[in-house]
Amino acid sequence: MPIKVENLSFVYNEGTPYATVALNNVTFEIQDEEFVGIIGHTGSGKSTLIQHLNGLLKPTSGKIYINGVDITDKKVSLKDVRKEVGLVFQYPEYQLFEETIFKDIAFGPTNLGLSEEEIEKRVYEAMDIVGISRELADKSPFEVSGGQKRRIAIAGILAMKPKILILDEPTAGLDPKGKEEILNKIKEIHDKYKMITILVSHSMEDIARFADKIIVMNKGRIEVIGTPREVFREAEKLEKIGLGVPQITSLARELQKKGVAIPEDILTIEEAKEYIVRYLRGTKNV
Amino acid sequence: MEHVINTQNLSFEYHAEEQTRHLVLKDINLQFEKGQFIGIIGHNGSGKSTLAKHFNALLLPTEGKVYVKGMDTKDTNHLWDIRQAAGLVFQNPDNQIVAAIVEEDVAFGPENLGIPPDEIRERVEYALKAVGMWEYKDYPPHMLSGGQKQRVAIAGIIAMKPECIILDEPTAMLDPIGRREVISTIKKLNKEDGITVILITHFMEEVVDADRVIVMDDGKVVLDGTPKEVFKEVTLLKKIGLSVPQVTELAHQLKREGFDVPLDILTVEEMVEFLCR
Numbered sequence: 359m360p361i362k363v364e365n366l367s368f369v370y371n372e373g374t375p376y377a378t379v380a381l382n383n384v385t386f387e388i389q390d391e392e393f394v395g396i397i398g399h400t401g402s403g404k405s406t407l408i409q410h411l412n413g414l415l416k417p418t419s420g421k422i423y424i425n426g427v428d429i430t431d432k433k434v435s436l437k438d439v440r441k442e443v444g445l446v447f448q449y450p451e452y453q454l455f456e457e458t459i460f461k462d463i464a465f466g467p468t469n470l471g472l473s474e475e476e477i478e479k480r481v482y483e484a485m486d487i488v489g490i491s492r493e494l495a496d497k498s499p500f501e502v503s504g505g506q507k508r509r510i511a512i513a514g515i516l517a518m519k520p521k522i523l524i525l526d527e528p529t530a531g532l533d534p535k536g537k538e539e540i541l542n543k544i545k546e547i548h549d550k551y552k553m554i555t556i557l558v559s560h561s562m563e564d565i566a567r568f569a570d571k572i573i574v575m576n577k578g579r580i581e582v583i584g585t586p587r588e589v590f591r592e593a594e595k596l597e598k599i600g601l602g603v604p605q606i607t608s609l610a611r612e613l614q615k616k617g618v619a620i621p622e623d624i625l626t627i628e629e630a631k632e633y634i635v636r637y638l639r640g641t642k643n644v
Numbered sequence: 645m646e647h648v649i650n651t652q653n654l655s656f657e658y659h660a661e662e663q664t665r666h667l668v669l670k671d672i673n674l675q676f677e678k679g680q681f682i683g684i685i686g687h688n689g690s691g692k693s694t695l696a697k698h699f700n701a702l703l704l705p706t707e708g709k710v711y712v713k714g715m716d717t718k719d720t721n722h723l724w725d726i727r728q729a730a731g732l733v734f735q736n737p738d739n740q741i742v743a744a745i746v747e748e749d750v751a752f753g754p755e756n757l758g759i760p761p762d763e764i765r766e767r768v769e770y771a772l773k774a775v776g777m778w779e780y781k782d783y784p785p786h787m788l789s790g791g792q793k794q795r796v797a798i799a800g801i802i803a804m805k806p807e808c809i810i811l812d813e814p815t816a817m818l819d820p821i822g823r824r825e826v827i828s829t830i831k832k833l834n835k836e837d838g839i840t841v842i843l844i845t846h847f848m849e850e851v852v853d854a855d856r857v858i859v860m861d862d863g864k865v866v867l868d869g870t871p872k873e874v875f876k877e878v879t880l881l882k883k884i885g886l887s888v889p890q891v892t893e894l895a896h897q898l899k900r901e902g903f904d905v906p907l908d909i910l911t912v913e914e915m916v917e918f919l920c921r
Binding site for chain 1: 687688689735789790813816817818819820821822824846885886887889890891893894897898901903912913915916919920
């Protein structure tokens with residue numbers, strides 16, 4: 359279910375004195391099974407962009423094709439679009455509302471008009487995927503920890519079996535451990551179900567490890583797009599817009615400037631270590 | 645000399661329903677010097693926010709004592725003096741702004757202290773200038789970014805002329821730019837205005853420059869020292885679910901490979917200097 363966005367522009371409060379251009383001529387494509395990171399600071403347009411992908415916002419101009427169908431066309435049923443494109447908002451735990459965890463996760467699939475057996479099957483499956491014990495099904499979603507709440511909220515989207523899963527800053531406000539858990543879970547889900555996964559984040563470190571492709575947004579435009587390595591080669595550009603690169607990438611760049619044989623597009627500590635060990639052994643032998 | 649904050653065998657338990665007792669803080673003894681920048685780190689549930697709430701009498705110890713500028717937090721006669729001396733800034737910028745205009749919000753604290761209007765005006769101006777938000781004094785708070793709102797919240801505390809500001813994950817909900825604004829504001833208040841800062845955070849890089857870093861786990865203080873002393877303990881930090889800066893991790897991995905690397909490297913500059921000396 360590939361996504362193609364063409365010349366997408368969006369203006370908030372168009373025709374009023376408060377008109378703000380949130381997206382300015384954005385064009386990109388996402389292929390099946392891709393894991394895409396969207397990064398940019400507040401106000402860069404990243405949340406506005408993802409809200410277009412399941413029809414929550416209508417473009418001021420431009421086209422959005424999902425599986426070849428232009429979802430900006432008035433004739434397209436948005437209900438069908440939302441069946442395929444699951445969007446997990448920021449702080450999704452604030453959207454939990456049902457009496458029990460089961461009912462909360464079942465809300466989406468119930469609205470899809472599925473049979474009771476199918477709903478039950480999907481709810482339990484989704485709970486398994488996010489790692490919420492089935493024994494908790496009848497508990498109130500408000501009695502569990504913050505990390506669990508967030509996973510329940512994600513399960514609610516997964517139970518709709520989206521072909522495209524979009525998550526808006528799923529690790530915001532979590533501690534390093536909770537962050538790791540959620541990110542690894544998302545990666546696991548992506549690897550198992552092969553749905554297109556779009557992860558919106560502030561953190562380069564988070565995105566660098568998992569993404570096949572990174573889209574860097576700035577002032578409503580795409581500033582850089584490419585593989586993590588391609589994107590991090592633009593470190594100066596990223597720093598200028600206040601994003602920066604992972605600390606380890608910035609170390610590699612500094613070392614390269616000093617004449618150490620190390621590529622500037624290092625992404626992980628392990629990679630850096632390999633080159634630095636070689637460098638250290640080399641200088642010792644001289 | 646009197647400590648700004650002094651805890652003596654502080655323990656605290658939450659009483660959930662039924663008879664379940666949940667010990668959140670266990671025998672904490674900490675003394676904070678005036679003018680210091682102190683970082684407190686720990687994962688969710690380690691007790692660090694509960695500890696912070698004891699520093700201005702929002703919570704009272706189940707056992708032990710907490711003194712703020714020598715005043716016992718259990719002594720209700722001193723409640724307002726304690727809250728004036730030690731101000732608390734929370735995580736969510738949207739939950740702590742009360743007024744419809746920035747300067748009114750900052751005036752809220754001093755108004756409640758019963759300060760004369762002229763002096764309130766002076767204090768609001770001073771506080772908003774201190775956090776770099778004076779030019780936004782007439783703005784409605786909802787027009788501000790998250791980082792700006794947090795700075796307004798900090799100004800609200802500054803206007804009460806506290807000895808000490810306690811910030812409970814003030815940057816957790818902010819983007820990198822907002823985070824930088826807030827952290828540089830806090831550092832300036834500490835360095836230039838001599839305000840004692842206690843910063844509770846998940847982000848190690850925010851406490852790299854602190855005078856002292858305290859690590860909490862399971863309601864206890866497990867590490868207490870300078871950033872270099874604390875971040876050396878990579879194995880322990882990782883065990884309790886915390887992360888260290890990537891270059892620190894790299895230093896430890898190089899050490900394991902048999903290289904003589906100092907284990908207290910925290911920044912890119914230090915690593916480059918070591919490798920290229």
